[in-house]
Amino acid sequence: MTPHVLTRSLDRSATIFLVVVAALGVLIPLSNLLMPAGSALQVPTYLVALFGKYACYAILALSIDLIWGYCGILSLGHGAFFALGGYAMGMYLMRQIGSRGVYGNPILPDFMVFLNYPSLPWYWYGFDMFWFAAVMVLVVPGLLAFCFGWLAFRSRVTGVYLSIITQAMTYALLLAFFRNDFGFGGNNGLTDFKDILGFNVQADGTRAALFALSCLALILTFLICRAVVTSKLGKVLIAIRDAESRTRFLGYRVESYKLFVFTLSACMAGVAGALYVPQVGIINPSEFAPGNSIEAVIWVAVGGRGTLVGAALGAVVVNYAKTFFTSGPLAPYWLFMLGALFILVTLLLPKGIVGTFNAWRESRKATEAANAESAALEDGVGEPKPAE
Amino acid sequence: MSANFLDRFRAVLLAILFAACFAVPALAGPFEDAVAKFANDDFSDTDEAIGAVATSGNPLAFPIISALQDGRLSADPDTKKVFVTGADGKIIDAATGAAVDKLPDNAAAVRLNNRLRRAVEAALGGLTLLSPDPAKRIAAAQSVFKSHDENALPVIDGALAKETNKAVKAAFTEARAAILLYKSDATELEKLEAVAVIKARGDQEAMALLTGLGSDLPPNVARAVTTAIASIQSNLQMWSMVQNAWYGLSLGSVLLLAAIGLAITFGVMGVINMAHGEMVMIGAYTTFVVQEVIRTRYPGLFDYSLLIAVPLAFLVAGAIGVLIERGIIRFLYGRPLETLLATWGLSLVLQQAVRTMFGPTNREVGNPSWMSGAFELGQITITYNRLWILCFTLAVFVILLAMLRYTALGLEMRAVTQNRRMAASMGIATSRVDALTFGLGSGIAGIAGVALSQIDNVSPNLGQSYIIDSFMVVVFGGVGNLWGTLVGAFTLGIANKFLEPVAGAVLGKIAILVLIILFIQKRPRGLFALKGRAVEA
Numbered sequence: 001m002t003p004h005v006l007t008r009s010l011d012r013s014a015t016i017f018l019v020v021v022a023a024l025g026v027l028i029p030l031s032n033l034l035m036p037a038g039s040a041l042q043v044p045t046y047l048v049a050l051f052g053k054y055a056c057y058a059i060l061a062l063s064i065d066l067i068w069g070y071c072g073i074l075s076l077g078h079g080a081f082f083a084l085g086g087y088a089m090g091m092y093l094m095r096q097i098g099s100r101g102v103y104g105n106p107i108l109p110d111f112m113v114f115l116n117y118p119s120l121p122w123y124w125y126g127f128d129m130f131w132f133a134a135v136m137v138l139v140v141p142g143l144l145a146f147c148f149g150w151l152a153f154r155s156r157v158t159g160v161y162l163s164i165i166t167q168a169m170t171y172a173l174l175l176a177f178f179r180n181d182f183g184f185g186g187n188n189g190l191t192d193f194k195d196i197l198g199f200n201v202q203a204d205g206t207r208a209a210l211f212a213l214s215c216l217a218l219i220l221t222f223l224i225c226r227a228v229v230t231s232k233l234g235k236v237l238i239a240i241r242d243a244e245s246r247t248r249f250l251g252y253r254v255e256s257y258k259l260f261v262f263t264l265s266a267c268m269a270g271v272a273g274a275l276y277v278p279q280v281g282i283i284n285p286s287e288f289a290p291g292n293s294i295e296a297v298i299w300v301a302v303g304g305r306g307t308l309v310g311a312a313l314g315a316v317v318v319n320y321a322k323t324f325f326t327s328g329p330l331a332p333y334w335l336f337m338l339g340a341l342f343i344l345v346t347l348l349l350p351k352g353i354v355g356t357f358n359a360w361r362e363s364r365k366a367t368e369a370a371n372a373e374s375a376a377l378e379d380g381v382g383e384p385k386p387a388e
Numbered sequence: 389m390s391a392n393f394l395d396r397f398r399a400v401l402l403a404i405l406f407a408a409c410f411a412v413p414a415l416a417g418p419f420e421d422a423v424a425k426f427a428n429d430d431f432s433d434t435d436e437a438i439g440a441v442a443t444s445g446n447p448l449a450f451p452i453i454s455a456l457q458d459g460r461l462s463a464d465p466d467t468k469k470v471f472v473t474g475a476d477g478k479i480i481d482a483a484t485g486a487a488v489d490k491l492p493d494n495a496a497a498v499r500l501n502n503r504l505r506r507a508v509e510a511a512l513g514g515l516t517l518l519s520p521d522p523a524k525r526i527a528a529a530q531s532v533f534k535s536h537d538e539n540a541l542p543v544i545d546g547a548l549a550k551e552t553n554k555a556v557k558a559a560f561t562e563a564r565a566a567i568l569l570y571k572s573d574a575t576e577l578e579k580l581e582a583v584a585v586i587k588a589r590g591d592q593e594a595m596a597l598l599t600g601l602g603s604d605l606p607p608n609v610a611r612a613v614t615t616a617i618a619s620i621q622s623n624l625q626m627w628s629m630v631q632n633a634w635y636g637l638s639l640g641s642v643l644l645l646a647a648i649g650l651a652i653t654f655g656v657m658g659v660i661n662m663a664h665g666e667m668v669m670i671g672a673y674t675t676f677v678v679q680e681v682i683r684t685r686y687p688g689l690f691d692y693s694l695l696i697a698v699p700l701a702f703l704v705a706g707a708i709g710v711l712i713e714r715g716i717i718r719f720l721y722g723r724p725l726e727t728l729l730a731t732w733g734l735s736l737v738l739q740q741a742v743r744t745m746f747g748p749t750n751r752e753v754g755n756p757s758w759m760s761g762a763f764e765l766g767q768i769t770i771t772y773n774r775l776w777i778l779c780f781t782l783a784v785f786v787i788l789l790a791m792l793r794y795t796a797l798g799l800e801m802r803a804v805t806q807n808r809r810m811a812a813s814m815g816i817a818t819s820r821v822d823a824l825t826f827g828l829g830s831g832i833a834g835i836a837g838v839a840l841s842q843i844d845n846v847s848p849n850l851g852q853s854y855i856i857d858s859f860m861v862v863v864f865g866g867v868g869n870l871w872g873t874l875v876g877a878f879t880l881g882i883a884n885k886f887l888e889p890v891a892g893a894v895l896g897k898i899a900i901l902v903l904i905i906l907f908i909q910k911r912p913r914g915l916f917a918l919k920g921r922a923v924e925a
Contacts, residue, residue: 074725148905155909160660160724164859165905171856172901175894290856294732301729335740342733346726347719 013354014226017309018219024051025215029208045204048211050323052279054316055214059221059272061299061315062308063265066225068297069306070234071261072241074159077166078269079293080173081141083283085270087177088140090190090283091124092133093201097194110192111185121183130197137274138267145266146259153255153262158244167290174288189284190277201278214275218312221268225308228261237261295338301345304352313354419444420483423452426470426498427463434504442511443546448472450515452482457508462495471495513540517547522556529559534593536566562589566597579609587616590623591767627767632885638774640881641781642843644874645836646854647861648785651873652829654862657805657822659717660728663735664858665851666742667830670708671701671837672846673742676751691756694838701834709830713823721822735851743848753841777839784835789870801825860904866914875915880904 010018028043028051035042043051060082067073099106103113107120126132148169152162180186199206228234239247240254248254277283286292296315303314318341325334349356422440425433438456441449451472455461460473461482470482471491479488500508516528517540525547532540544567548560565582568574574582586594598617605613646668653661661667675697682689682696689696712734720727755773762771792798800821803811812818837850844850857880865876880900887896908914 074728076728151906151909155912157908157912160728161863161908161912163660163725163728164863165908168856168860168901168905172898175898175901179894294729298729298733332740332744335736339733339736339738339740342736343716343730346723346730346733347716350723350726 010226013307013309013358014222017312018222021055021215021219021222021312025212025219029212032204032208045207048204048207049279052207052211052214053276054319055211055218056272056276056279057296057299057315057319058312059214059218059275060269060296061303061311062218062221062225063268063272064296065300065303065305065308065311066228066268067261067265068300069308069311070229070241071237071258072244073258073262074163074297075166075262075265076163076290076293076297077170078265078296079290080166080170080288081145081266081269082273082276082292082296083173083177083285083287084141084144085137085273086277086283086287087184087190087273088127088133088136088270089274089277090193091127091136091184092130093193093196093278094190095124095128096196097192100194101192109185109190111188112183115180115186117183123183134274137270141266141270141273142263145263149259149262153258156255167293170288170293171290174285174290177285177288185284187285189282191282191284193278193281196278201281207279210275210279214279217271217275221271222308222312224264224268228264229308233257233260298338298342298345300352302341302349302352304355304358307352307354307358310352310354314352317353419446419448423470423483424468426456426461426482427465427468429463429465429496429499431499431501431504434498434500435507438504438507438511442515443543447520448482448485449518450512451480453508453511453515455482456498456500457505457512459497459500461498462491463498464492464495466494467492470498510537510540513537513543515543517543517560522553525551525553525556526559529556529563532563533559533566533597536563536570536597538567538571541567541571561585569597569601576606576608579606580612583609583612583616587619590620592624595620595624624767628889630766631768632889633882634768634770636882636885637778637878638881639885640878641774641778642840643857643861643881644785644877645777645781645839646833647858647865647873647877648781648788648870649829649831649833649836650858650862651865651867651870652788652832653826654859654867657825657829658724658867659721659826660724660731661712661717661826661829662728662732662855663712663738663851664731664830664833665853665855666735666738667705667709667833667851668837668840668854669742669846669848669851670705670738671834672753672841672844672850673746673751673837674701674704674834675838675841676746676753676846679753690754691758693754694756694759694842697838698835701838702831703834705834705837706827706831709833710823710827712830713826717826718819718822735855739848739851746848748848750845750847753846755842759842773842777842780839784832785870785874788832792870797821797824860901862914864904864907864914866916869914869916872914872916 028048031041032043032045032048037044060078063081064075064078067075094109097109101110101113103110105113108117112120127136148166152165157165176182177184177189178187184190193201195201196206196210199209201207229237236247236252236257239250239252240257244254273283273287295318299315299318300311301314302318303312304310318338321337322334325331325337345352351359418440422437422444425437425440428434438453441452451474452461452470455472455474458475460475461470462473463470469492471488472480472482473491474480479491480486481488513528513532516524517532519525519528529544532544541564544560544564548557548564551557551560562585565585568578568582569586583598586597595617598613598620601613646665649667650661650664653659653664675694678697678700679690679693682693712731716730716734717727720730759773759776762769764770792802800811800816801824803814803816804818804821804825808818811821840850840854844853861876861880862873864880865872865874883903884896884900887899890896891899
């Protein structure tokens with residue numbers, strides 16, 4: 001029986017990862033909803049929202065690992081795709097407010113009433129329907145990534161140049177979304193959400209469901225990434241990462257492969273953003289800040305690039321550290337730590353946590369094998385080693 | 389506020405007058421006769437007196453008329469003597485200016501009615517036209533130009549005849565033209581001449597004056613006005629172009645200053661230094677520290693603070709640069725993406741370190757006297773700090789270019805850039821050259837910080853606002869070529885400033901970013917690309 005495309009060649013760490021995420025995705029919402037409040041086994045709602053945020057960050061990290069770890073494209077603008085997905089969802093949530101806003105306008109969101117918009121701008125049409133918003137969550141980041149990638153990869157912009165222009169892209173979007181007349185709420189962004197699909201976004205049940213959905217999305221994203229990197233396509237991507245010119249000379253259309261994986265990755269980042277917004281309750285232009293995108297890259301570096309599991313792990317670990325330190329008395333030192341993390345990981349731990357662990361396990365296996373071999377040699381059973 | 393100003397103005401004038409009047413013995417003459425008329429307590433006599441005094445040219449005229457306006461002019465009907473009580477309470481004889489101890493018992497304030505009050509106002513306006521200070525005369529002429537009040541015409545004519553200062557004369561002529569243009573009984577010839585004078589002035593106010601004219605003009609004049617408006621419009625357009633170009637040059641010089649250090653580290657060494665902006669910030673904070681020390685210890689040296697700060701900032705930022713290269717970057721050669729991440733982390737650390745040491749708020753860095761102020765060139769205003777920064781940037785550029793070309797270090801740097809292994813084989817200590825090159829790039833960023841502290845807020849975020857722009861300049865101009873950086877910086881600066889009035893500041897910036905992204909598609913290696921095999925390595 002051939003394994004299904006999504007489950008093909010799931011190695012041990014991938015299986016453990018999937019089981020853990022699935023277990024958390026089921027147990028945490030159950031514990032939050034079924035256990036009595038205040039009991040030791042109950043996960044408080046604020047933690048559910050926090051974990052939901054981590055799950056979204058993990059999806060973003062996976063999307064970055066897919067292109068950076070497997071194709072060598074370092075995007076410093078993935079925060080832009082994340083934020084665009086978030087805005088698409090935010091627009092749906094804004095339209096759901098209806099006449100419950102401060103100004104009570106049934107069509108126009110509050111900020112538009114405040115800014116004297118005569119009518120709804122055309123690009124807000126359709127966002128009152130969930131399916132349309134859900135499609136846009138994929139289409140808008142995907143389309144931007146497609147156009148951007150088409151231009152960039154076709155003219156062979158690679159390496160740091162690509163990184164810098166992706167950074168310029170997110171910076172340009174940051175400036176644009178800060179403008180009031182751009183029609184997305186200016187620097188206040190979109191907030192004050194009430195309902196999602198008729199459920200109150202503040203309610204415990206909705207939060208638990210959103211968390212479970214985020215875990216599901218994380219699992220699906222992971223499976224898709226696995227499917228891509230273990231397929232023949234994935235092999236070509238790795239070849240591009242390691243020797244782009246050689247791959248091209250072997251007859252592969254390098255730019256098409258890159259474009260596909262870049263667009264796919266942008267869609268994933270968009271989904272992460274869309275799940276993130278209802279859980280944190282706000283989306284504003286600061287999500288486009290170049291710093292955010294670079295921070296997401298360091299999650300991947302910490303966890304280990306080119307490992308997928310490591311990327312998700314890195315996102316959770318770094319963000320947990322961030323939550324822990326920025327809420328305590330050590331808050332002024334958090335940026336020192338984050339900065340040091342960037343430096344130390346690149347200098348001392350270039351493979352990240354998971355990569356280093358894998359390397360260590362393999363070297364131990366190799367030593368064990370060598371030991372066994374030399375033991376066998378001493379017994380006079382094995383073949384003699386060829387001369388070095 | 390204006391009343392306050394007027395009082396002070398009068399006080400100053402009075403002070404001048406005292407000095408003048410004690411020196412020159414007063415003689416009985418038309419002025420004295422006119423002054424005496426104030427004592428008649430007759431409205432028409434007072435009116436005549438106002439006219440006569442105002443046109444007398446006597447330095448006492450202004451205090452007399454202004455005292456009259458404020459009810460501080462009193463007269464003794466018996467002796468026909470008139471007295472001015474100054475705003476400070478001092479009393480002088482209006483005819484001679486001699487100080488008087490106290491007013492006579494029967495002295496009464498000279499009375500005014502509404503018609504006279506208007507005459508007083510007109511006379512006062514005219515009197516500033518006769519002020520001894522040319523700047524005040526010009527200001528008065530400007531206000532007449534704007535008000536084009538017919539009543540001022542005789543005064544202007546009188547003043548114009550006596551005027552010797554060229555600039556003031558021109559201002560008077562323009563004011564006169566403005567009056568004639570709006571005067572209903574002026575001849576057609578006079579009006580045509582007036583239009584010509586105003587057309588020659590050619591600024592926004594001239595435009596406003598001409599467009600404000602009614603439609604009841606003689607056809608010849610109307611035609612002249614239309615052509616004059618067109619010519620002023622094109623003139624203004626030309627000046628706004630010049631202004632945009634100047635702003636563009638100014639922005640370009642700032643971009644160049646911020647990017648030139650990057651052109652060395654990124655362009656020559658191929659190292660992505662995301663902490664470059666923080667080197668700029670460190671330079672700015674060095675300036676702040678230098679100024680603090682000067683303020684507390686040697687206040688006299690304040691004008692030299694920047695001269696002291698420039699070498700210090702170079703050394704501080706350069707030393708930090710060398711440390712960064714030795715401590716971090718040298719382990720990451722050949723891994724540009726990792727270098728990018730590590731230096732980004734470094735920038736976070738440096739920012740937070742400065743925030744901890746100096747606080748998160750803006751620090752005040754003062755302008756030395758030779759950096760503050762502005763001068764006018766045609767229709768545009770040029771501030772000295774922007775001009776100095778432009779000169780400074782070009783000087784830094786030339787020095788750097790010369791350094792790369794004529795010094796041993798420059799030669800070694802170029803050799804290492806072109807072929808590292810060959811350079812090493814020739815006995816060049818490449819790692820030392822790397823450290824020094826990085827230090828040089830950082831040091832120049834520090835110098836940039838000194839200059840930018842003069843026009844920007846000195847805060848821990850100073851560097852961040854320049855880093856993306858600097859990278860855009862280097863990428864646009866082409867890596868590994870200082871000329872490319874120069875052209876790139878000025879092109880982007882000027883393009884930005886020409887787009888701004890059309891699209892607005894933010895959209896202009898976005899448009900520039902998009903254009904650069906598109907430009908990179910066409911020429912992935914920038915305007916001035918290095919050619920050859922070394923590029924692909």
